[in-house]
Amino acid sequence: xxxxxxxxxxxxxxxxxxxxxxxxxxxxxxxxxxxxxxxxxxxxxxxxxxxxxxxxxxxxxxxxxxxxxxxxxxxxxxxxxxxxxxxxxxxxxxxxxxxxxxxxxxxxxxxxxxxxxxxxxxxxxxxxxxxxxxxxxxxxxxxxxxxxxxxxxxxxxxxxxxxxxxxxxxxxxxxxxxxxxxxxxxxxxxxxxxxxxxxxxxxxxxxxxxxxxxxxxxxxxxxxxxxxxxxxxxxxxxxxxxxxxxxxxxxxxxxxxxxxxxxxxxxxxxxxxxxxxxxxxxxxxxxxxxxxxxxxxxxxxxxxxxxxxxxxxxxxxxxxxxxxxxxxxxxxxxxxxxxxxxxxxxxxxxxxxxxxxxxxxxxxxxxxxxxxxxxxxxxxxxxxxxxxxxxxxxxxxxxxxxxxxxxxxxxxxxxxxxxxxxxxxxxxxxxxxxxxxxxxxxx
Ligand SMILES: Cc1cc2nc3c(=O)[nH]c(=O)nc-3n(C[C@H](O)[C@H](O)[C@H](O)COP(=O)(O)O)c2cc1C
Numbered sequence: 518x519x520x521x522x523x524x525x526x527x528x529x530x531x532x533x534x535x536x537x538x539x540x541x542x543x544x545x546x547x548x549x550x551x552x553x554x555x556x557x558x559x560x561x562x563x564x565x566x567x568x569x570x571x572x573x574x575x576x577x578x579x580x581x582x583x584x585x586x587x588x589x590x591x592x593x594x595x596x597x598x599x600x601x602x603x604x605x606x607x608x609x610x611x612x613x614x615x616x617x618x619x620x621x622x623x624x625x626x627x628x629x630x631x632x633x634x635x636x637x638x639x640x641x642x643x644x645x646x647x648x649x650x651x652x653x654x655x656x657x658x659x660x661x662x663x664x665x666x667x668x669x670x671x672x673x674x675x676x677x678x679x680x681x682x683x684x685x686x687x688x689x690x691x692x693x694x695x696x697x698x699x700x701x702x703x704x705x706x707x708x709x710x711x712x713x714x715x716x717x718x719x720x721x722x723x724x725x726x727x728x729x730x731x732x733x734x735x736x737x738x739x740x741x742x743x744x745x746x747x748x749x750x751x752x753x754x755x756x757x758x759x760x761x762x763x764x765x766x767x768x769x770x771x772x773x774x775x776x777x778x779x780x781x782x783x784x785x786x787x788x789x790x791x792x793x794x795x796x797x798x799x800x801x802x803x804x805x806x807x808x809x810x811x812x813x814x815x816x817x818x819x820x821x822x823x824x825x826x827x828x829x830x831x832x833x834x835x836x837x838x839x840x841x842x843x844x845x846x847x848x849x850x851x852x853x854x855x856x857x858x859x860x861x862x863x864x865x866x867x868x869x870x871x872x873x874x875x876x877x878x879x880x881x882x883x884x885x886x887x888x889x890x891x892x893x894x895x896x897x898x899x900x901x902x903x904x905x906x907x908x909x910x911x912x913x914x915x916x917x918x919x920x921x922x923x924x925x926x927x928x929x930x931x932x933x934x935x936x937x938x939x940x941x942x943x944x945x946x947x948x949x950x951x952x953x954x955x956x957x958x959x960x
Contacts (some may be wrong), residue, residue: 518667519702519727520612521794524584525571529555531580537705538562541637544798545570546630554803554835563795564627569849570626572797573705576804578882581811584703585716585726589830589882593815595726600713600815603721604769607732611745611825612790621666625749626795631767637663638766640662641798642670642697642751643709645720645741646681651921653716654742655681658709658808660800661683661782662763669782670763677715679750682780685757692754693780700748700796705731710812720739720744723729738786748793752786769809771801806839815895820865821845821858832881833866841870843873846881852934857926859902873928877944890930894941902927 523534528806533556539545541563549572552558557580560570575581577950582588587595625639639661647654655677661669673679685693704726708719720742736752743750764778798804810833817831829846833839845862849855855874862872875881875890902925908914909923916923931939 519705519731519744521571521574521700521702521748521796524574524702525559528557528580528583531555531577532559533557534559534561536561538564538567539570540564541626542629543632545572545626545628549573549799549802553799566624567792568625568626568795570628570795570797571700571797572802573802574796575706575808576802578807578811581703581707581807585707586704587726593818593831593899596711596815597819599722599725600711602725603713603717604729605726606720606724607729607958608742609734609745610733611732611734613734613745613747613750613788614737615789615791616793617788619738620751622663622669622784623666625787627663628797633760633765633773635766636730637664638800639663639669639697639699639751641699641706641796641801643699643706643713644757645677645698645700645743646678646693647741648681648684648693648719649690653681653715654718654720656708656719659697660766662766662779664761668761668785669753669784670761670779671782672763672766672777672779677712680715682755682757690757691755692735692886694741695755696736696741696743696752697751697753697779697782698741698743698747698749699751700790700794701744705744706745707808707812707841710808712812736786737788743788747816748796749789750787751784752762752788753784754903757782757783767800767913769801769806769840770912770914771838774912775918801838801925803835806833806835808839810839811936812836817826817843817845817862817865820861821847824857824861826850826878827855829877830881834884834914836884837871837948838912839902840868841913843869843872844875844881844887845872846875846877846879846956848877848919849931849934854899855929855931856902856927859929863904863925863927867908868908868912869925870923871926872915873930876931879930887930891928895928895930896933896934900929900930902929 732745733742738752760778764776765773814831827848904925
């Protein structure tokens with residue numbers, strides 16, 4: 518099964534359910550913030566509509582791995598394999614068609630998250646688009662600011678969806694049909710943040726993970742596909758001749774992004790399950806950061822793996838907002854390896870600002886160990902790589918956000934090979950199974 522409901526059943530012990538009605542304005546966001554990075558939050562009733570709302574579904578790395586039915590050691594090779602061998606999804610009907618109507622945005626409990634937000638924002642929506650001949654498809658996450666009952670402004674960073682809009686404009690088209698899907702299994706959700714070659718549907722990529730079981734359905738009001746077992750699908754016309762103000766939006770950094778003129782999406786239809794669950798995603802929360810950063814890790818793993826024999830792991834860290842900081846743990850064979858690894862890491866993810874490389878005895882997902890490696894193995898005058906005046910992320914408030922220029926810093930926190938290795942060894946306390954078992958009882 519590849520729907521949100523089946524996944525929620527499998528993680529009940531990681532879920533907190535709030536039975537008191539909460540408001541879509543700030544109250545639900547506050548509940549999501551309270552349990553961010555730990556629990557899935559189910560709000561049984563949104564105050565105005567009585568709709569069930571769920572957030573934080575993919576808020577931990579372990580839950581994403583569970584959703585993808587893989588483990589951390591196989592994750593990167595599986596994502597690369599799936600990206601190289603997409604499997605075409607079946608097309609049929611599904612529960613998302615239990616209700617088909619014209620719809621109004623005010624009937625949907627779209628959340629206002631932060632003081633200073635310009636209005637309610639849809640943040641967990643995955644946009645599907647195909648061109649007229651159906652030759653090129655794309656799936657990607659896009660935030661949508663609700664402007665009124667029928668219009669939203671959509672943030673489109675120049676990537677594949679942007680390229681499709683440019684091509685359509687060149688052909689003289691005035692709009693493109695899109696579906697915006699919410700309420701998805703984590704494995705389907707991740708389609709929105711994977712990058713497959715231009716024209717490839719990322720739904721087909723995740724279908725590889727799902728053993729060919731992902732079924733899409735034809736929308737009723739637009740020429741677009743959407744997961745047949747989504748909770749809610751908004752059917753829209755992405756206007757190529759109309760823009761509106763988008764922002765300021767609280768992005769990954771937890772600070773406000775700038776306001777921009779962005780295209781308008783006009784709502785022309787809604788499909789949903791009878792008792793649909795509205796899926797929320799807290800901007801700048803763990804889920805946002807993980808869903809952005811984790812899909813970038815396989816490429817870093819691949820680039821670094823091309824220059825050293827073994828990469829233990831790659832962590833686009835939560836503290837680095839899943840986007841600006843990365844830790845790579847690898848097996849060092851030559852004294853000069855770490856700086857090459859740093860350069861490969863920066864090349865694989867151009868938005869990166871700071872990278873730390875550590876030896877393979879350091880767990881890259883354990884930030885206390887990483888900091889310990891910096892404290893005990895790094896010497897600032899020899900082990901620092903500085904790259905000034907280089908492209909960084911527009912999301913870095915310290916950089917030049919217009920020109921996307923900044924400085925990259927690489928930290929080599931690996932042991933110098935020419936020094937006695939004994940001095941870098943972490944002391945251990947001997948233990949055995951009996952003692953471990955005994956101590957676990959008290960833990
Ligand atoms: C929760 C979330 C929200 C996102 N919001 C946006 C957005 O508003 N605009 C955008 O262009 N990309 C956004 N992204 C990033 C893209 O969806 C992501 O980079 C995707 O891989 C781009 O697809 P493409 O490579 O097929 O172009 C978001 C990602 C996540 C995880």
